[in-house]
Amino acid sequence: MKLPVNARFSTVCVHAGQEPDPSTGAIITPIFQTSTYVQEEVGRHKGYEYARTQNPTRLALELNIAAIEGGRGAYAFASGMAAIGAIATMLKSGDHVIVTDNTYGGTFRLFDKVLTRYGLSFSYVDTSSLQLIEQALRPETRMVFIETPTNPVMRLTDLATASALAHSRGVKVIVDNTFASPCVQRPIEFGADMVVHSTTKYLNGHSDSVGGIVIGVHDEDLEWLKFIQNTEGAILSPFDSFLVLRGTKTLALRMAQHNSNGLALAEFLSKHPAVKRVLYPGLPDHPQFELAKRQMRGFGGMLSFDAGSLENAHRVCNRVKLMSLAESLGGVETLICHPASMTHASVPPERRAAIGLSDSLVRISAGVEDVQDLIDDLAQALG
Ligand SMILES: Cc1ncc(COP(=O)(O)O)c(C=O)c1O
Numbered sequence: 006m007k008l009p010v011n012a013r014f015s016t017v018c019v020h021a022g023q024e025p026d027p028s029t030g031a032i033i034t035p036i037f038q039t040s041t042y043v044q045e046e047v048g049r050h051k052g053y054e055y056a057r058t059q060n061p062t063r064l065a066l067e068l069n070i071a072a073i074e075g076g077r078g079a080y081a082f083a084s085g086m087a088a089i090g091a092i093a094t095m096l097k098s099g100d101h102v103i104v105t106d107n108t109y110g111g112t113f114r115l116f117d118k119v120l121t122r123y124g125l126s127f128s129y130v131d132t133s134s135l136q137l138i139e140q141a142l143r144p145e146t147r148m149v150f151i152e153t154p155t156n157p158v159m160r161l162t163d164l165a166t167a168s169a170l171a172h173s174r175g176v177k178v179i180v181d182n183t184f185a186s187p188c189v190q191r192p193i194e195f196g197a198d199m200v201v202h203s204t205t206k207y208l209n210g211h212s213d214s215v216g217g218i219v220i221g222v223h224d225e226d227l228e229w230l231k232f233i234q235n236t237e238g239a240i241l242s243p244f245d246s247f248l249v250l251r252g253t254k255t256l257a258l259r260m261a262q263h264n265s266n267g268l269a270l271a272e273f274l275s276k277h278p279a280v281k282r283v284l285y286p287g288l289p290d291h292p293q294f295e296l297a298k299r300q301m302r303g304f305g306g307m308l309s310f311d312a313g314s315l316e317n318a319h320r321v322c323n324r325v326k327l328m329s330l331a332e333s334l335g336g337v338e339t340l341i342c343h344p345a346s347m348t349h350a351s352v353p354p355e356r357r358a359a360i361g362l363s364d365s366l367v368r369i370s371a372g373v374e375d376v377q378d379l380i381d382d383l384a385q386a387l388g
Pocket residue numbers: 084085086087109111152156181183184202203204205215216217333
């Protein structure tokens with residue numbers, strides 16, 4: 006099998022990084038569940054010495070996702086947080102980072118509770134405003150860490166203009182692309198220097214693995230990530246690598262359904278009398294609909310809506326039957342949650358208010374079920 010140089014997205018998802026196993030011809034990359042590799046003589050081996058450093062299942066996944074994101078290389082870690090932690094090791098004491106104010110709570114916790122102890126500082130900024138990014142830039146700023154769309158208020162950052170501004174000051178741009186998936190948005194095309202994923206979500210897609218990956222384009226970043234993967238040792242296991250690799254083969258198929266179910270649910274909810282407002286970048290009333298059309302291919306499977314009150318929000322979450330009340334996102338099954346008391350409970354109320362996360366907000370991760378069944382479920386829960 007030879008992947009054409011100009012292979013299209015779904016072909017890349019199925020084939021990139023995948024060669025039949027040379028010893029058996031197995032079409033699927035085996036789970037190389039080994040801790041070490043036998044060497045032919047001292048200093049002569051097949052490129053594998055010790056499994057923290059190299060593993061063929063993990064390597065196949067890294068090559069696959071690097072191609073999917075349009076990067077030059079990728080390194081897989083034990084979780085999305087371990088991947089973000091690996092990026093943070095590129096910083097030195099005294100450095101400053103600009104972060105999307107509505108970033109994932111675990112990222113905020115790592116930056117605010119751990120990394121500030123090492124002399125790093127962080128400014129939390131509404132990165133949807135170029136002006137606010139510009140105002141936050143300092144001589145010691147090294148990175149802009151962006152999430153777009155944000156969770157759960159679905160605010161977007163213009164990746165092309167934010168990257169151009171950051172680069173004009175010698176600052177690197179990192180994008181956490183977990184929420185959109187590379188099928189919907191490829192930040193490297195807009196100038197990002199590194200992309201990070203919680204593979205736990207859309208890349209795996211089946212809610213049965215926890216993992217993370219960083220994709221890069223610059224040699225110095227990739228060399229450092231490889232070094233840190235081996236040095237800190239927070240590697241993705243062979244079995245998890247296998248699961249995510251199986252997931253990425255159907256990424257394009259799954260995302261097409263996530264996108265269309267997300268849009269259909271957003272449209273249904275926006276016409277429902279019990280719903281005050283729907284937050285979804287694919288609706289024309291989203292304040293950044295034009296940017297969404299430019300930057301995203303499809304609008305994703307994540308949406309939020311205002312149920313009018315805390316009581317109404319809890320009632321909908323408790324009354325759904327087909328949807329599951331759970332944190333996380335990006336799996337084939339539809340999940341619903343109440344961010345203020347679940348995913349964002351650790352965010353102080355005044356900070357939640359500042360980013361527009363009200364107590365009446367409900368978040369949905371649209372799965373790939375028949376959309377009419379999902380609409381019927383929401384209709385009975387809202388009724
Ligand atoms: C946007 C985003 N980034 C990073 C993470 C962390 O990933 P993990 O849970 O795999 O450590 C999450 C988890 O929910 C997330 O939603």
